[in-house]
Amino acid sequence: xxxxxxxxxxxxxxxxxxxxxxxxxxxxxxxxxxxxxxxxxxxxxxxxxxxxxxxxxxxxxxxxxxxxxxxxxxxxxxxxxxxxxxxxxxxxxxxxxxxxxxxxxxxxxxxxxxxxxxxxxxxxxxxxxxxxxxxxxxxxxxxxxxxxxxxxxxxxxxxxxxxxxxxxxxxxxxxxxxxxxxxxxxxxxxxxxxxxxxxxxxxxxxxxxxxxxxxxxxxxxxxxxxxxxxxxxxxxxxxxxxxxxxxxxxxxxxxxxxxxxxxxxxxxxxxxxxxxxxxxxxxxxxxxxxxxxxxxxxxxxxxxxx
Ligand code: ZN
Numbered sequence: 227x228x229x230x231x232x233x234x235x236x237x238x239x240x241x242x243x244x245x246x247x248x249x250x251x252x253x254x255x256x257x258x259x260x261x262x263x264x265x266x267x268x269x270x271x272x273x274x275x276x277x278x279x280x281x282x283x284x285x286x287x288x289x290x291x292x293x294x295x296x297x298x299x300x301x302x303x304x305x306x307x308x309x310x311x312x313x314x315x316x317x318x319x320x321x322x323x324x325x326x327x328x329x330x331x332x333x334x335x336x337x338x339x340x341x342x343x344x345x346x347x348x349x350x351x352x353x354x355x356x357x358x359x360x361x362x363x364x365x366x367x368x369x370x371x372x373x374x375x376x377x378x379x380x381x382x383x384x385x386x387x388x389x390x391x392x393x394x395x396x397x398x399x400x401x402x403x404x405x406x407x408x409x410x411x412x413x414x415x416x417x418x419x420x421x422x423x424x425x426x427x428x429x430x431x432x433x434x435x436x437x438x439x440x441x442x443x444x445x446x447x448x449x450x451x452x453x454x455x456x457x458x459x460x461x462x463x464x465x466x467x468x469x470x471x472x473x474x475x476x477x478x479x480x481x482x483x484x485x486x487x488x489x490x491x492x493x494x495x496x497x498x499x500x501x502x503x504x505x506x507x508x509x510x511x512x513x514x515x516x517x518x519x520x521x522x523x524x525x526x527x528x529x530x531x532x
Pocket of ligand 1: 405
């Protein structure tokens with residue numbers, strides 16, 4: 227199999243991970259996790275979301291986090307927004323990259339946003355225009371891109387349709403998200419090969435949850451299809467709204483470890499990533515599903531047995 231020599235691992239823990247936690251971290255704790263993730267090698271980090279504080283109380287202080295965190299050169303600090311109001315807040319907090327999400331599944335989109343996926347993308351046109359006029363980069367995310375809790379497998383045509391709508395409003399970077407952990411490696415390979423062929427000018431990111439243990443296998447399938455950008459979350463936080471108690475995102479330390487074992491560069495210092503993961507577990511006050519935090523690295527056991 228052919229794999230990329232190097233992949234970009236985008237740290238989504240401060241947003242996708244922490245928004246699912248019962249405990250709301252303090253601003254200094256969030257700032258520490260962001261700064262230490264960047265020191266560990268993160269070149270792209272999702273620092274939070276600018277949504278209504280009542281909708282996601284865990285993210286209510288993203289403005290303050292963005293203002294207080296030290297910023298390193300060459301690092302993309304992105305945030306999730308839902309509408310123009312959120313985009314303006316992000317801009318005011320000095321964020322230059324915003325991401326917005328649309329569900330590929332009709333039932334999921336209707337139940338969450340009360341609109342069709344096509345309408346949801348069209349409603350972001352004002353954001354896209356605002357972003358273009360203010361030098362803010364935009365990224366789109368297609369959620370439930372592989373499987374939907376209401377509809378089951380989401381047909382590729384449906385996903386392609388949402389991608390085409392995103393293209394129409396000027397978005398050139400898209401992440402395909404397996405929000406519910408229903409994607410499998412064969413499907414990931416098929417979908418990513420086809421979307422890359424159909425939309426060759428797009429930058430692709432894959433976002434997997436390990437809900438059913440297929441997360442890292444899906445990354446390998448994506449890499450075999452030539453995708454070199456992956457979201458991951460420190461300590462593997464981040465549940466699934468449709469499966470309470472379910473495993474979260476693939477863990478940054480697990481993905482980094484796997485890549486390094488495969489000879490694929492990530493730019494991360496694995497020991498520093500592991501240290502961040504341990505701090506995350508302390509902050510949230512519970513164990514998380516991270517294989518490396520439990521078992522240690524392959525090289526640890528070799529050293530221990532010498
Ligand atoms: Zn997610």
